[in-house]
Amino acid sequence: MTAISYDDIVKAPKALLHDHLDGGLRPATIVELADAVGHELPETDPARLGEWFVAAADSGSLERYLETFAHTVAVMQTQEGLHRVAKECALDLAADGVVYAEIRYAPEQHLESGLTLDQVVDAVHAGFQDGTAEAAAQGRRIRVGTLLTAMRHAARSQEIAELAVRYRDQGVVGFDIAGAEAGFPPTRHLDAFEYLQRENFHFTIHAGEAFGLPSIWQAIQWCGADRLGHGVRIVDDITAGNLGRLASYVRDKRIPLELCPSSNVQTGAAASIAEHPIGLLKDLRFRVTVNTDNRLMSGTSMSKEMALLCEAFGWGWGELQWLTINAMKSAFIPYDERLAIINDEIKPAYAKLLA
Numbered sequence: 001m002t003a004i005s006y007d008d009i010v011k012a013p014k015a016l017l018h019d020h021l022d023g024g025l026r027p028a029t030i031v032e033l034a035d036a037v038g039h040e041l042p043e044t045d046p047a048r049l050g051e052w053f054v055a056a057a058d059s060g061s062l063e064r065y066l067e068t069f070a071h072t073v074a075v076m077q078t079q080e081g082l083h084r085v086a087k088e089c090a091l092d093l094a095a096d097g098v099v100y101a102e103i104r105y106a107p108e109q110h111l112e113s114g115l116t117l118d119q120v121v122d123a124v125h126a127g128f129q130d131g132t133a134e135a136a137a138q139g140r141r142i143r144v145g146t147l148l149t150a151m152r153h154a155a156r157s158q159e160i161a162e163l164a165v166r167y168r169d170q171g172v173v174g175f176d177i178a179g180a181e182a183g184f185p186p187t188r189h190l191d192a193f194e195y196l197q198r199e200n201f202h203f204t205i206h207a208g209e210a211f212g213l214p215s216i217w218q219a220i221q222w223c224g225a226d227r228l229g230h231g232v233r234i235v236d237d238i239t240a241g242n243l244g245r246l247a248s249y250v251r252d253k254r255i256p257l258e259l260c261p262s263s264n265v266q267t268g269a270a271a272s273i274a275e276h277p278i279g280l281l282k283d284l285r286f287r288v289t290v291n292t293d294n295r296l297m298s299g300t301s302m303s304k305e306m307a308l309l310c311e312a313f314g315w316g317w318g319e320l321q322w323l324t325i326n327a328m329k330s331a332f333i334p335y336d337e338r339l340a341i342i343n344d345e346i347k348p349a350y351a352k353l354l355a
């Protein structure tokens with residue numbers, strides 16, 4: 001098999017389910033917005049600031065990794081800042097060949113300058129609308145849905161869940177909880193998850209990243225998560241290819257794993273890309289998807305994650321198509337819309353690449 005070039009991966013259609021809006025800013029934008037709002041940064045040269053984020057996030061701990069978000073969240077406190085960040089997010093993903101993306105952020109973290117939750121969501125959506133329209137004008141079609149995240153250490157999950165449902169016909173396609181995992185189990189937010197189930201709404205839960213099987217078990221069996229944010233520690237329930245009860249359940253029910261290889265290496269959840277459990281989980285036919293998590297903190301993109309996996313595991317177009325269709329099957333938009341993207345965009349493009 002001839003090696004796949006990075007440029008070819010960029011051109012191939014890709015689907016992204018796990019990407020944080022406040023983890024994907026352009027360094028130059030942070031510098032400009034920080035200047036405008038008087039926020040002090042560790043570096044003011046965009047290239048050096050980008051390197052600072054990757055180095056600081058490369059900490060071996062989720063808690064220290066999350067500290068870097070203070071500098072992105074600080075410049076996302078105005079309608080202008082939120083609009084610009086969302087618009088550039090859509091443009092950057094489209095330029096990387098992403099045709100479908102679910103982008104998440106925590107509205108409760110953007111209220112420091114007096115915005116209301118509704119104003120935050122409206123500004124982000126306007127940004128995504130403008131970004132997708134500009135990308136389309138450049139000949140790049142991308143659909144973006146948002147997931148509203150509640151912070152797991154805080155106590156606003158019910159309010160954010162209600163906000164997500166209120167905006168379900170205006171771009172919000174799901175709900176999530178994020179933040180430090182150890183000490184903050186998903187069941188703290190059970191009321192919110194039960195409310196979402198009664199509303200027939202979709203949600204994913206960050207689980208099995210910095211904490212192991214109990215977190216995954218709660219997310220699935222107590223909270224009813226549709227997907228697992230990371231979920232990588234499900235390998236703790238697999239011994240020499242034999243699946244324990246929880247791992248079997250996750251595989252049998254085709255529960256999607258939103259795996260984020262580079263992010264896991266930085267937080268210490270995996271030792272290296274080559275040793276990342278994604279290889280085993282793919283061989284065992286879990287519903288594996290590949291994601292960026294935080295493009296800024298990991299200095300990555302969808303194409304880069306895929307290129308790293310091709311290099312580490314010898315994967316080719318067949319595997320990349322499988323991952324992309326897995327992601328599209330697991331998306332939170334309606335079934336017919338998912339199918340249209342798979343049949344009209346993904347399959348024809350990969351058929352040519354595989355030929």
Ligand SMILES: O=c1[nH]cnc2c1ncn2[C@H]1C[C@H](O)[C@@H](CO)O1
Nearest residue numbers: 020022069104105106149178179206
């Ligand atoms: O990988 C992650 N695990 C847990 N929390 C995360 C991760 N990446 C980002 N976050 C947090 C920090 C952001 O401020 C928040 C909302 O996007 O979500």
Ligand SMILES: [Zn+2]
Nearest residue numbers: 178206229293
């Ligand atoms: Zn995440």
